[in-house]
Amino acid sequence: MNPPEPSRILLVRLSHLGDVVHALPVFHALRRRWPAAKLAWICQKEFAPLLASLTSLDECLIFDRHAGLRGVWQARRAMGAFGPDLTVDAQGNLKSALLSRLSTAPRRLGLAPVHWQEPLGSRFMTEFAPRAAGPHAIHKAASLVEAIGDKGPLSTDLELSATDLNEGAKKLAEKFGAGPGQRWVLHLGLDGDPRTWPSERFSSLARELARRGDRVLILSGPAEAGAGEQLAQELRDEERVSHWIGQRDLHQLACFLSAAAAESVGFVACDSGPSHVAAACGLHVRFLSGPQDPLLTGPWPLEGAPESGNRIIRANPEGLGPMTELDVETVLDLL
Numbered sequence: 034m035n036p037p038e039p040s041r042i043l044l045v046r047l048s049h050l051g052d053v054v055h056a057l058p059v060f061h062a063l064r065r066r067w068p069a070a071k072l073a074w075i076c077q078k079e080f081a082p083l084l085a086s087l088t089s090l091d092e093c094l095i096f097d098r099h100a101g102l103r104g105v106w107q108a109r110r111a112m113g114a115f116g117p118d119l120t121v122d123a124q125g126n127l128k129s130a131l132l133s134r135l136s137t138a139p140r141r142l143g144l145a146p147v148h149w150q151e152p153l154g155s156r157f158m159t160e161f162a163p164r165a166a167g168p169h170a171i172h173k174a175a176s177l178v179e180a181i182g183d184k185g186p187l188s189t190d191l192e193l194s195a196t197d198l199n200e201g202a203k204k205l206a207e208k209f210g211a212g213p214g215q216r217w218v219l220h221l222g223l224d225g226d227p228r229t230w231p232s233e234r235f236s237s238l239a240r241e242l243a244r245r246g247d248r249v250l251i252l253s254g255p256a257e258a259g260a261g262e263q264l265a266q267e268l269r270d271e272e273r274v275s276h277w278i279g280q281r282d283l284h285q286l287a288c289f290l291s292a293a294a295a296e297s298v299g300f301v302a303c304d305s306g307p308s309h310v311a312a313a314c315g316l317h318v319r320f321l322s323g324p325q326d327p328l329l330t331g332p333w334p335l336e337g338a339p340e341s342g343n344r345i346i347r348a349n350p351e352g353l354g355p356m357t358e359l360d361v362e363t364v365l366d367l368l
Contacts, residue, residue, distance in 0.1 A: 036140060039067055043117035043136050044074045045129050047096055050283070050306025053080045054189060054313045055170035055333070056123040061190065062183035063121065064089045073115050075108060075132060083283040083310070086193050096132065105131070112136040122158065123177060130154030142180060148173055168326075171333045189313035189333070191287050198295070201288030205296065208250050208277055208289075215247045217368070218293060220302035220311075221257040221264070228304040230321050230356050232260040236267050237361045238301070242368070243273035252277045254307065283310070290314040299368065303356070304330050317342030319368060323349070323356035 042063055046056035053076055063072055073092035074084060084093050094111045097104035112135060120138035122129050125148055133141050134157040143149075143158035148165060155161075162180035165172040175187060193201075209216050219239060222229030239249045251274065253261030258279035265276040280286060287310055293300070294315035301319045302308035312318050312332035320332050320343060327336070327345045334341035346367050348359035 037118075039070055039117075039119035039140070041071045041115060041117045041119075042067065042073070043094075043112060043115060043120045043138060044072070044123060045120060045133050045136075046074070046076055046123040047098070047129055047132070048077045048080060048124075050080055050083070051309035051330075052124070052170060053083060054306070054309040055174055057189040057191070057313065058171065058174045058187040059121060059123050059177045059181070060087070060090070061188040062178040062181050062185065065185050066181050066183045071115075073117070075112065080283065083191070083287060085284045086191050086197055086287065088192050088194075098128075105135070108132055109135045121177060121181070123174065125149045125154065125173075127151040127154040130157040133157055142177065144173055145176065148176075168329050169331070169333065169335065170329075191291075191313065193288060193291055197284075197288045198291055200285075201290070201292030202295075204285065204289045205292045205298070208275055209248055210275065212248060212273075213246070214273065215299065216250070216293075216296070217242055217247055217299040217301060218250050218252050218290075218311075218316075220300070220305060220307050221251065221253045221260050222303040222305055223256050224260055226303075227324050227356065230303050230323075230359060232264060234359075234361050234364075236264050238364055239264070239268060239274045240271060241361065241365050243271050247273065249274045250277060251275070252280060252307070255279050255281045286310060287314060290316055301364070301368070308332055312343060317344070319343075319364075320345050321356070321359060321364065322347050323359065324353050326353065 071091045075094040078095045096108045117138040119140045120133045120136045122133045122143040125144040141158045142160045145161050145164045146155040149155045162176040165176040242249050261278035268274045290311050291314040300311045300316040303321045304325050318332040322345050332343040336345045348354045348356050
């Protein structure tokens with residue numbers, strides 16, 4: 034006997050930024066499959082602003098992972114008040130499984146057990162998606178979409194409004210200023226992260242792009258603000274290079290990146306949450322890849338897909354390698 038149509042659905046994808054982006058196709062599939070149902074999403078509070086523009090999301094519930102057991106208790110109360118009859122766990126670890134179980138939903142759909150980072154958590158599920166067709170997070174999202182029964186295209190639409198896009202366009206003009214030349218956003222990574230290109234090479238790349246007549250914005254989030262400050266000092270004589278240091282508002286970032294995509298601005302980044310937000314917003318990402326496999330962590334759509342404008346720039350053209358093997362001249366040529 035088929036289960037009854039759900040009337041209140043909870044999507045569980047708590048972290049991290051890029052993975053929240055990769056859960057968007059599951060969200061849109063749920064909304065299309067059951068348009069009359071109430072739909073909530075629980076995520077960590079630092080990523081909730083990215084979901085603020087989702088007009089078809091009825092509730093955004095917050096999990097404060099820094100609050101310990103109090104955060105779990107608060108999340109349980111919020112989920113209980115929402116009262117889901119179907120919970121979809123798009124994360125697949127013990128933390129997400131615990132919250133899925135505490136949601137009290139009688140039906141709990143999760144990834145195929147083979148995809149669970151911590152297989153013990155899969156025991157809290159009552160239903161499973163089929164095995165994913167590929168290794169990327171979007172492949173896993175697609176398996177959940179299949180289990181949901183939706184036939185629509187995979188979508189990472191953030192449902193930004195005309196007002197949002199107008200604000201993004203204003204910020205774009207403010208950060209770049211007027212003048213000719215191709216515009217590039219260079220997103221700094223966190224120094225010390227093996228996936229990160231050294232900040233001094235970003236500095237050299239910015240100088241070379243400026244010398245060929247392009248305009249550059251060096252973007253850093255809160256974790257990279259120190260490197261952003263340092264590069265602002267090093268490049269203070271470069272009129273074609275501007276800086277956005279310590280940017281922390283994810284909704285504002287999505288508005289800005291969507292406006293940048295509309296004006297064909299280029300985006301250069303390592304494996305980071307903002308690189309996936311950029312791809313979701315329609316930017317053509319130049320993805321600097323070293324020790325990580327871009328088939329697992331690259332921007333979606335993957336390079337080579339018919340609709341993809343994303344490109345992988347490898348530190349080692351033959352496979353994986355340290356980011357220090359990627360020189361400025363190689364990146365400049367491939368831009």
